[in-house]
Amino acid sequence: xxxxxxxxxxxxxxxxxxxxxxxxxxxxxxxxxxxxxxxxxxxxxxxxxxxxxxxxxxxxxxxxxxxxxxxxxxxxxxxxxxxxxxxx
Amino acid sequence: xxxxxxxxxxxxxxxxxxxxxxxxxxxxxxxxxxxxxxxxxxxxxxxxxxxxxxxxxxxxxxxxxxxxxxxxxxxxxxxxxxxxxxxxxxxxxxxxxxxxxxxxxxxxxxxxxxxxxxxxxxxxxxxxxxxxxxxxxxxxxxxxxxxxxxxxxxxxxxxxxxxx
Amino acid sequence: xxxxxxxxxxxxxxxxxxxxxxxxxxxxxxxxxxxxxxxxxxxxxxxxxxxxxxxxxxxxxxxxxxxxxxxxxxxxxxxxxxxxxxxxxxxxxxxxxxxxxxxxxxxxxxxxxxx
Numbered sequence: 001x002x003x004x005x006x007x008x009x010x011x012x013x014x015x016x017x018x019x020x021x022x023x024x025x026x027x028x029x030x031x032x033x034x035x036x037x038x039x040x041x042x043x044x045x046x047x048x049x050x051x052x053x054x055x056x057x058x059x060x061x062x063x064x065x066x067x068x069x070x071x072x073x074x075x076x077x078x079x080x081x082x083x084x085x086x087x088x
Numbered sequence: 089x090x091x092x093x094x095x096x097x098x099x100x101x102x103x104x105x106x107x108x109x110x111x112x113x114x115x116x117x118x119x120x121x122x123x124x125x126x127x128x129x130x131x132x133x134x135x136x137x138x139x140x141x142x143x144x145x146x147x148x149x150x151x152x153x154x155x156x157x158x159x160x161x162x163x164x165x166x167x168x169x170x171x172x173x174x175x176x177x178x179x180x181x182x183x184x185x186x187x188x189x190x191x192x193x194x195x196x197x198x199x200x201x202x203x204x205x206x207x208x209x210x211x212x213x214x215x216x217x218x219x220x221x222x223x224x225x226x227x228x229x230x231x232x233x234x235x236x237x238x239x240x241x242x243x244x245x246x247x248x249x250x251x252x
Numbered sequence: 253x254x255x256x257x258x259x260x261x262x263x264x265x266x267x268x269x270x271x272x273x274x275x276x277x278x279x280x281x282x283x284x285x286x287x288x289x290x291x292x293x294x295x296x297x298x299x300x301x302x303x304x305x306x307x308x309x310x311x312x313x314x315x316x317x318x319x320x321x322x323x324x325x326x327x328x329x330x331x332x333x334x335x336x337x338x339x340x341x342x343x344x345x346x347x348x349x350x351x352x353x354x355x356x357x358x359x360x361x362x363x364x365x366x367x
Contacts, residue, residue: 005265005268005269006268009268009269009272009306012272012276013272013275013276015276016275016276016279017279018279019279019280019282019283020279020282022283023282023283023291029288029345029348029350030348031288031341031344031345031348031350032288032291034341035282035288035291035292035295035341036282038295038337038341039278039279039282039295039299042275042295042299042300042302042303042330042334043275043279043299045303045326045330046271046272046275046302046303046306049303049306049307049310049323049326050268050306050310052310052319052323053310053313053314053319056319058108058317058318058319058322061108061318061319061322061323061326062322064322064326065106065322065325065326065329068326068329068330068333069329071337072333072336072337075337075340075341076336076337076340078344079337079340079341079343079344080340080344082344082345082347082348083343083344083347083348104321105321105322105324105325106322106325108318108319108321108322109318109321110316110321162297162301163301165297166274166297166298166301169281169293169294169297169298170274170277170298172281173277173280173281173284173285173294173298174277178284178285178286180286180290181357182287182289182290182352182353182357183352183357183358183359184289184346184352184358184359184360185358185360186360201335201339202335202336202339205296205334205335205338205339206296206297206300206335209293211289211292211293211296211338211339211342212335212339212342213289213339213342213343213346214339214342214343214346223360225289225292225293225342227290227293229357229358230357232358
């Protein structure tokens with residue numbers, strides 16, 4: 001029963017990526033696309049967390065942490081680039 | 089010196105959490121490697137101000153109350169935005185409002201900006217140059233004065249107590 | 253002993269369902285809401301609490317094993333950085349020239365920035 005609930009939530013999360021992809025392709029402006037990619041990373045972090053529990057392996061949680069860090073740094077970099085025209 | 093010890097203990101705790109097992113050996117490794125990390129980034133840690141252990145310990149209950157209030161507000165915010173998303177017809181009046189704040193230090197401004205972002209219906213966009221006004225995007229901006237009052241009375245009290 | 257395990261299971265399943273539902277709702281908001289700033293509301297608040305809820309459910313399931321401790325770390329990191337990222341994108345969008353949607357009633361930042 002437990003494994004069934006985890007399977008269902010992973011399926012649900014994969015469905016939740018579809019709106020993000022729609023927004024990345026369709027989004028009228030660049031900030032829209034940045035937000036969509038950021039949200040997609042959050043969903044993937046959640047998927048990796050659930051998957052890490054299902055496989056009983058702590059390494060997937062490391063992957064999730066690194067992905068969260070990369071997403072944050074990427075978002076801040078793109079925002080600075082949009083704002084000032086240069087990163088540094 | 090006091091700051092080195094305090095931040096080293098904090099970094100040791102973070103190292104324990106990243107490593108995955110919380111025990112004394114890991115804490116010691118993190119705390120010993122802490123000063124090497126702090127030294128190159130000294131300008132970020134505010135070394136020019138005085139600090140005392142008593143002050144830090146005295147702030148812990150206020151911080152606990154702040155986090156309790158923050159938690160309640162986050163849950164309220166989620167229910168409110170969820171309702172807006174789930175209603176069949178979009179009926180919103182968004183807008184950007186200037187909110188004056190009383191906090192002066194950089195830590196306090198960061199704390200109140202992040203708190204505003206996580207609380208119901210508001211999102212910080214920018215801080216003015218003289219650090220007196222926050223520009224807040226509200227999802228329901230039909231009553232700007234009421235929003236300013238609610239931020240000043242409900243949230244800023246706790247932030248002022250906990251971070252200054 | 254069995255009862256403690258049962259309670260743990262119930263709490264964890266409840267948190268998992270609520271968290272996954274909130275993350276899904278945030279992504280629906282990404283489609284439905286009209287402009288950049290309103291979409292930021294959806295992803296920042298709802299996505300963050302959803303992710304935190306899922307991580308808490310894993311902690312409730314395994315306790316203080318390495319998986320659980322790392323799950324707390326990931327959840328706290330997301331909770332700490334989501335507002336900062338939202339603030340940066342919002343500021344960049346406004347300075348980049350993305351206007352507010354047509355339902356908007358007031359814009360005090362534009363006046364200050366354009367003078």
